[in-house]
Structure formats: structure tokens, C-alpha cells
Amino acid sequence: MSKKNALFVCVVLLVICVGSSAQVRTPDQMLINPDPKDWVTYGGTYSSHRYSPLKQVTTANAARLLARWVYHLDGMEELEPTPIVLNGVMYVSGFNRVDALDARTGNIIWKYQRQPPVATRQRGTAVYGDKVYLVTSDSHLVALDARTGGVRWDVKSEGGYTIAGGAPLVADGKIIVSGNRPNGFIQAFDAMTGKYAWTWSALPTPEDPAYATWGGATPAGAPIWVSGSFDPELNLIYYGTGQPNPQWTGSPRPGDNLYSDSIVAIDVKSGTLKWHFQNTPHDTHDWDSLETPVLVDATFRGQPRKLLLQANRNGFYYVLDRTSGEFLLGTPFVDQLDWATGLDKNGRPIVAPGHDPAVKGTKTCPSTMGATNWPPPTYSPDTRYLYVVVAEGCGVNVIMSSTVPDSGTGYYESPHAPWQAYVRAIDVLTGKRVWEYKAVRSNHYGPGLLSTAGGIVFAPEQFGQVSVLDAKTGQSLWHFNTGDVITAAPATYSVDGQQFFAIASGTNVFAFGLSDSR
């Protein structure tokens, strides 16, 4: 047997072995170690790297990418989901609907539509075994048969909580949802049966010492509207929480207002809080900590660590130990940041005075829109960079009355520091900026990102362009004008040996790949 043939046999055997072992893997194993051809969770993997080992498309051939198909979701206003792809089938969701598509061609396989149709955005679905999960506008969690869209079970949220549009997360056999009303919460159900398991409220009860951080006010707010990450070894899920209420007026709630604007680690079995880290104590700028926590294992200052990375809406990039929540590093990732002069040794911001919203308006950088926002970043283990969609600029925060709390508020773009979006590569261990790519005309947080073993960052832009960037340099290698606003996050997958990149733009899903005659 020639060397070439021997190699071929080895490859065939490898495929058979991988293929057959995949068939006997449990649904949990399929999510913990997903097949590289699939995009099985909102974050691509539990660590939310949004990195794919696929490398058919590389820096060398990305210039030859083509649009392979487009699928229109009728009746929608705008799409924000990350497509989920499993075994050649793509699941795209809105509130109350899932469209299952042939991921090679964009042909519809089935559509589940729950009444009433809702046109507003929602951020995705989840798969587990043979089920696809959907959160609905009336706070139900529905499990569908992945083959047909038939309803397998349908449960209502427990305790009157309103489920938000973040993608559900399956972890340790539970399906996790979250929401904003009446306050931030995370809720878990058995993924097989839908049986209610637990609720974690982002607001402390009077028995909790954290209750004292509200200065006598009743805790309010801390919404949770973005999916989190999961460490199966520690059996902890990591979520961000949103701002305290009243939103822009701090005086009625003196104190840090836990657990608002925090990264929280919740034990999946019990639903109890393992640790928390508050990015923005006593927030008056609506800087939700909902930016996706990215889980990376690395040697940090000579010590192997389980790290959690987050580029936060308040303008600081954070590195925490995800076992304990210990603060390790914090550094600004935007140039325009004036509300704090830095972080202390515990990661607490050293607040600069004079930035509370006022009737006449108070300029603050970054703006309430944030230095970044929910659109997820990507981490490449090849470059060890975190790639983040960043918005430079400042905002002016206004309250309508200095005497009536929360009587009315707003913010607008500072005329002196208009907003501009970039993709920035951040060295994860130092927080230093390695390169940036300016997304011309994109002034707002827009789409999320992904990276691949092909050395590329797939970087859609708010202003409709889809770009492929060199992960090492940020140089643009290819682009395509989708003709509509993009505020969704991409996925990459492979079917029959062909790698695709999918992104929702406006009310369409686009899939890109190399031509068949490559």
C-alpha cells in the first residue's frame, strides 16, 4: 500500500470511528464535545468561543467566497438569532416560531408557528438530543421534535416570571431560560420532560446580606436577557445581569445594588449562586453586564487558571478566575472612557464624579449604548485574541425631572463624540489591543463575530456588509453587501464536506461558501 493509500484508509477509519462513536454519545456529550461540522449552541460551544475547527475556508481562499443561498423569514421585522446547525439542518428562530432549513440549500423542511405571530427580535434556539427548544412571547418553553417541528411538550414559566428573548441554554440535562420581569431571573427545567427544576432571582431576599446594598430600597431590576456559558467540569453556568431600577436615577437606591450589573456563577444542580462579580456598582447608565462571558483555560501570570473573559458595556475588559470569581485583570478596551479613572485591585471602578444623568444632560463615555453590547465576541485559541465589536463614542444622559424618580429618561449620541463601530482584537492575557478594523457607517453595536481554524474572523457589519478578516492582522479578505441592517450573530458549519457561514441580515438568512468547482 502506498503512503497515500495508507493515509486514505486511516482517514476513512477515523471518519468511521468518529462517526460511530458520535452515534452512541449521549445528548450531553454531543453538546460538551460537539462535532466540528455542527454549531450546536448559541455560543458555538459551551465556552462561548464562537470558534470553529473547520478550515476549508482560509486566509488564502476567503476571497472566493460566494453567497450560496438566502432564506426569507416572512412577517419578521428584524432578526437577531444565531442559527443552530445539527446534522445538516439549520434552526432559525423568532419569538413563537422556528424555521428548520436544509443547511446546504436553504430549503425549508418545517416551520413551527405558535400564535400569535410576533415580529420582534429574539436571539435563538437550543437543541438537545432530538429536541429543539423555543421560548415564546407568552413565557412558555416549548420542546419541538427536531425532525418535524411537532410539539413534544410545552410548559409555562414558573412563578409568573416573563421569559426574555435570549437563546435557551441546555446544561447538564436542564434547559435554562432567563428574563427581566418582574426582575432578573434564571430558571431551569428538565430538558427531557419540561419538569420545573429551580429559579435563581438576581435580586437578594431580605435574609441575604446583599439586601443591604440597596440602602433600604426594595431591590428592583437586574434583567437577564442574553444566554450564558457553561463549564461542565465545575457544573457552573455563567450569566450577566442587567441594570438596577430605577434605571437612571441612583439616589433612591444608595449602595451597590447587588446583583445588578454582575457576572454570576450558578450551580446547575441546585440553582444557587456560587460567586458573583459586579462590574458596575450603583449603575446610573444602564450598563448591563450581559455581554457574553467567554471561558478560556490558560496560564495566567505563571499559574494555570480557568479564566472567564468579558468585554463589558462599561468599557472595561475583565479577566476573572471562573472557579472563584477572583478578579485578575481589568483594562479599558475603548479610548473614550471617562466615567472611571481605573479599577482598584478588586476590580471595583474608581468612579470619576459628575457623570450622573441630569435634566440638562450629562455627557459620559462610553454611552449607554455601550462600549460593546450583547452581540457576542469570539475567541480564537490559535491567536489567543478575543475579537470584540466595539463602539467608540459618548452619550448624553438626560432625566426629565430631578425630583420625580424615574419620571422619564433618555440618552442620545454626543454631538462632540459621535459613535463609530470597530472590530478589535484584544490579547486576552494583557488586554492590549492588537489590531482594529473600522466598520464604516456602523455606529452602533451590530452583529456578533466568529473565528475559525482557517485563520479568519467572520465579521458582519451593522451597515449591511459581511466581511472576512485575517485573524492575525485584521486585514479584510472578502466582503458581501447583504443590503440590510445586521444585528445577529453568525454560525459556521459543514455539510457533505462543504463549509458554510450563515448570518441573518434584516429578515433574511444568508449562507456563504466556496463554489463547488473550487
Next chain:
Amino acid sequence: MRTGLFIALLLVVSSAGSLMGQRGAGAGPPNPFLGNAQAVSEGETLYNQKCTTCHGSGGGGGEIGPAIVSGDRLDIGVSDAQTFNIIKNGVAGTPMTAQRLPDSDIWKIVTYIHALRGTAIENPLPGDVAHGEAVFWGKGQCGNCHMVSGRGGLTAPDLSNIAGTRKSSSIVDALTKQQHRVYSSGGAHLRTLPAMDSYLPVYVTTADGKTIDGVLLNEDSYALQMIGNDQQLHLFDKSKLRKVAIEPRSLMPTDYDKRLTPDEFKDLMAFLTRQGRVAGPASGRRGAPPEGER
């Protein structure tokens, strides 16, 4: 929380969920006084008695209530019927209480607010229109850059329908305020990919060293569209250009209230606030064929 971000500053009453829900839903009884100048005048008197304490004179916002009339051309998408409903029933959870007034008085206030919100062509400013036109083409030198009905320059927005798309106050601001045009509504998502209306000066050097100066119509990360000082449209791939320089400052002077005499300025405003057409009623349902094509 995020939902709070998408609402223009003028609309944000953070607890006014009911008001948000009504936005864009134009259904409701028609305004019986629409276009009635007498009702506008009576409505103004009523407004000044009942509303200015909170919402400020002219609806510009006060210490307690938000602005209900935008300062820019963008207007808040609340119909007359919705405004009527807010005044009559109040907004739960806010200091905006139900007003005990006869319906006809409420409609007069609504009509006044409508006039404040309306386009310039609906509420043109007083003055000598013919003299204003002479100032436009003469001392004001507006026509060097702007076109009106096929006459004038191309390196600034065409003003043939300016009064049909902007409010009178916005037109006045454009000629007198440096920063009137850079505001964007707080946190509002883009819904489309609009062209740039700022006409920023742009200087391009092509690969073969040719320079083209003009104003920017649109650009993104890869392409650029401009009108040159040669009055021609130029379309470029940025990758094929040696240099692109964009000046982030509009060429439009904003001191016309000082360049011109008060009478000249007033008459120019009278001319400009009449350049346009009153918008017709919205066309039929989406998907319905146009009249005569059934």
C-alpha cells in the same frame, strides 16, 4: 435594560409602556380640526394654560415632562388619535394624569401639537416669498450648492421638497445652528441602510494620481459614492483609491441670521418653508396592487 434603549429620547417615559405600545398604531378617530387655523390658535392658548408647566413652551420639554415635539426633522410617531388618548386618559405610572377637559378642547390642543410637529409646508413661516427667492439666488448664494426645481447646484441637498420633509423650526436651525444635524435619536437601531445626508466634503486620489474633490453621498467599508465639484456622480471601490479624505464638517454656513438682514432672513424662511408638497394619504395595504392594476 435594553428595551429602554430603542426609544427616541423624546418618547422615553421609562414607565410608559402603554405609550410605547401605541406608537405606530394609527387607528382611532380622525382629528376633527385638522387644518383649522382657528383651532390651532385656540389650542395654543389651551396648551399654554394646561401643558407648558411640564412639557415646556412649544412642546420642547420641561422640568417634569418630556419634550413632545422634536427639535429636529425626525418626529415622534404618535398619531393625533394617540395624542388625544394620552391627554384624555393619562399615562399610567407617570405624572401625566388624565385631563378633565371637553373633548373638543382636547382636540384643539392636539391640533396645536400637530401643527408644532407638522412639516413646514403645513405651517409655512410668514414673509415676502418673492423677496426670499431673490435672496436665495442672490445675496444668500444658496443656489451655488443647492438645487430647487431643477435650478442650482448639486453639491448640497436638493431643496425642491424641503418644506414637505422638514419642520419650519428644523429649516431655521439648519441655517443658524452648527450642531442641529448631528443628533441621532438615542440608541435607535438603524432600520435601513440610508444614504448620508450630510454632504461632507471629500477629497479622493485615484490609483493613477487623479484628484477629485466633492461631497459624499454615501460610503461603507468598501465603496464610496460622491458628487464631484465637476457636478458629476463618481462611484469608487475604496480598494482602488490611493487616498480618501473626508472632512467631518459640513460646508453649510450656519450664520445666515447674521449674514442677512432680519428682513432678508425672514423672507428667505418664507420662501424655503413653501418649497414642497403636502404629503398625500398613505397608499394601500402592503401587497395590494396599485389602483388600475387589478
